[in-house]
Amino acid sequence: MASETGTESAGRSSTVRRRLLAERLSSAGLALAALFAIGLFALVVAILVWESAPILAEQPLSELLLSSNWNPAQGEFGFLPAIVGTLYVTGISMAIGIPLALLSAIYLAEYADGRTQTLLASFIDVLAAVPGVVFGLIGLIVVVPFVGDYLAPALGVQSTGLGILTASLVLSIIVVPYMVSLTVESLEALPDELRESALALGMTKWGMIRGVLLRAAGPGILSAILLGFGRAFGATMAVVMVIGGMTALPDSVFEPGQTLSTLIVNDFGELMSVPTTQSALIFVGLMLLVIVWTFNLGAMLLRRRLERRWQY
């Protein structure tokens, strides 16, 4: 009898010990996993900085950024054409994408209801999940002939259809879904009292949206736009398929060009054997990372401001 209780309590304490051991081990493992996010980021930055150091040691940063001579075989690495191309493509695609996204988002959040809203939101989700290469393929089948055969001749320009404008048109659709869902989110987070009191003062519905809602959701919408910018900067596959891939300063938007990310794709494969080229292209990766990181951080700070503002 006595011995039986003894083994039973011993058994119980060993169970507890086992449970506590599992608890301690799992805690350590989970903490490691959480630090993985920070570690991965640090590792990416460290490796890219380390590997792009040779090119920075060889040529001053200003020359890299401001020279338009791109001739890796001769050791000339001017990123200006790619930078200008990136600005063009990002600028045009955002100029088309922002109004499209904002107006669609307002419609989704304030006008559509019930089934329509669910259906439209699902369509936007599907659009966000379409692979980049499929966008590129459709760009080749649909947008390239449209620009080359109709748009360019209509404006009196010669164009093959492959070029900066085509890439921008494709990209403008790619960035829309991200901006729409984030904008809808921040509009829907606004309290209904805001809408009711504005309407009670005799505003039209659109007046209420423009004067009150857009302002109240301002930081959220701005952060959505910044994240869209980040996407546009980094978009690679679809752009590389339709931009034409020529590293020279473009004269017009109908000319083929190059963006920072397409430069990596177009030049990496062939020139792996030249260490300086490798370093130069890794430096391009680092630039992309820094720019996107800045946009993300800005978006985050704006969102935080919005959260503080919710406390009316």
Add this chain to the structure above:
Amino acid sequence: MDRYTEQKLFGVLMRASVAVVIGALAIIVGVTLVRGGAVLASDPTLAITPPGPTYLIDGGGGFLHAMVGSLFIVVPATVASTAVALSTAIYLQSDYSSERFAEWVNLFLNVLWGTPPIVYGVFVLTLLIFAGARASLVAGIVSIAIFQYPIITRYADEALRSVSTELKETTYALGSTRFETARITLRAAFPGIVAGVIMGFARGIGDAATVLFTAGGATDMPTGPFEPATTLPILIFEQATSFNAEVRSHAYAAAFVLMVVVLVLILVSKLLAGRFARFVPGSDTQ
């Protein structure tokens, strides 16, 4: 312009924008399915035939190697990345970490989420050069896993957050350790997590920029973990710009397969997220 005209004008503009966005989606899905479907219907063996030796030039054979390569790369990548992502997500819950620490990690996760896939490709390639290794199936798995990690973590974090606090409090009141509570919470958040993993899988199988340099773009069937492989998106990228119409048509067929896979995955993920909600303990929908 008085305010009623303005309201009408913007009403029209809004409907037009929605029409443009939905129209673009319809064109993308429609053209891919119709063009690709026609090619695949005329020669269904494309999808189950290994490629010929010069398939990028004369279009001989099919694209079985890319389909197998996609599976061999994305399935292990999703498994590995889910394991780490789940652990991260659990640790971000208030049981383990402070709100402040979670906020910091979330900041880095957001930055990782926004990082262009091509940067991950360059990163893993640089690691490969360091290690003196060459592009291979394993390197492809690693890059896709890194790409999926922030995506799956965010979905899992959201799913875990949506579990009712009463459930956690009950388990703690019964004397559970944090780990045991985490297991119960995981079970409650299961449908949401599975939906997130499927979304991560869909994103992984569709991305080419991450694996372009790391998987190696093989031109035949994958032969081993340290041999080069290729995936459907890489194949589409390589074939789409070909001058040979037949090679291009194979890109359409591959895009059809990829698009169908992605659409089905999204549908399943949506159904899961909605449907299983009522089986979750502690949810209010019973």
